[in-house]
Amino acid sequence: MAEIKETDAITGIETTGHEWDGIKELDNPLPNWWRWIFWATIIWSIGYWVAYPALPLISSYSKGMLGYSSRGEVAVELAEAKLAHAGQRVKVASASLEQIRTKPELLEFTLAGGRSAFNVHCTQCHGSGAQGFVGYPNLNDDEWLWGGSLKEIQKTITHGIRNEDDEDARTSAMPAFLRDKVLNPAQISDVADYVLGLSGQSKDQAAQGRGKAIYAEQCAGCHGETGSGDMAQGAPALNNAIWLYGGDKETIVETISNSRGGVMPAWGRILDPVTIKQLAVYVHSLGGGS
Numbered sequence: 001m002a003e004i005k006e007t008d009a010i011t012g013i014e015t016t017g018h019e020w021d022g023i024k025e026l027d028n029p030l031p032n033w034w035r036w037i038f039w040a041t042i043i044w045s046i047g048y049w050v051a052y053p054a055l056p057l058i059s060s061y062s063k064g065m066l067g068y069s070s071r072g073e074v075a076v077e078l079a080e081a082k083l084a085h086a087g088q089r090v091k092v093a094s095a096s097l098e099q100i101r102t103k104p105e106l107l108e109f110t111l112a113g114g115r116s117a118f119n120v121h122c123t124q125c126h127g128s129g130a131q132g133f134v135g136y137p138n139l140n141d142d143e144w145l146w147g148g149s150l151k152e153i154q155k156t157i158t159h160g161i162r163n164e165d166d167e168d169a170r171t172s173a174m175p176a177f178l179r180d181k182v183l184n185p186a187q188i189s190d191v192a193d194y195v196l197g198l199s200g201q202s203k204d205q206a207a208q209g210r211g212k213a214i215y216a217e218q219c220a221g222c223h224g225e226t227g228s229g230d231m232a233q234g235a236p237a238l239n240n241a242i243w244l245y246g247g248d249k250e251t252i253v254e255t256i257s258n259s260r261g262g263v264m265p266a267w268g269r270i271l272d273p274v275t276i277k278q279l280a281v282y283v284h285s286l287g288g289g290s
Contacts, residue, residue: 089274097150114282117275130286142288143242146170147231154280158268166266172234178257187214192252198227198239
């Protein structure tokens, strides 16, 4: 027996038989334009699937009839960029660090390359603004452990500090005065007060007096009689308020007791000479280069 469909009295359109809370669904057909768009998208997707990479395989993917690859497109763009920069890089390679600074166009290119390399390789330790962190030097000021000239910065970047990969790495070693049993805790406390007194941060005159003699015997050989430091040895100045690991007494006592020994990679083994030059000029330009 044929099903008798109900017709809506108002619209004259048959219902589907679905009803919810007294509301009946009309059996309105989809508009033709909607159906044509629907089929067009299916046809388009099949064509796209055939023309472009789309189907994942076990260890690869379907290449598509057009052979398009976004990775390949990027590779072409990088090759074009390198070709465009090749001439300037040759100029950087042949110019001295001082000459680069006197040629505005070459300096602009060098700084741009140095900034890019710094963001990729150096920000993890020195920060995106080169402000440094505890144990990682601030590169914006004029306080340098190994020298802030263009050549000294280039050398530090090239060979690194206390690494095992480069025999020319910057190397210095501070004794662990407590661990090595050179000084006892009371003597270290007095030396810490004397060191703080060099920059006017300690008021304990008695402790400073006791620490002065110990400092002269154990520390002045590297840090200088007045605490001015020695870049040739990588010994920091102690007569200012700039501290790599912290300038409170507790931290200074820890440094004297157990020493410190930060490590920096030898970037000359990782980066090409032109990039090293660009980095040196960029770091020097941050405001602290001497």
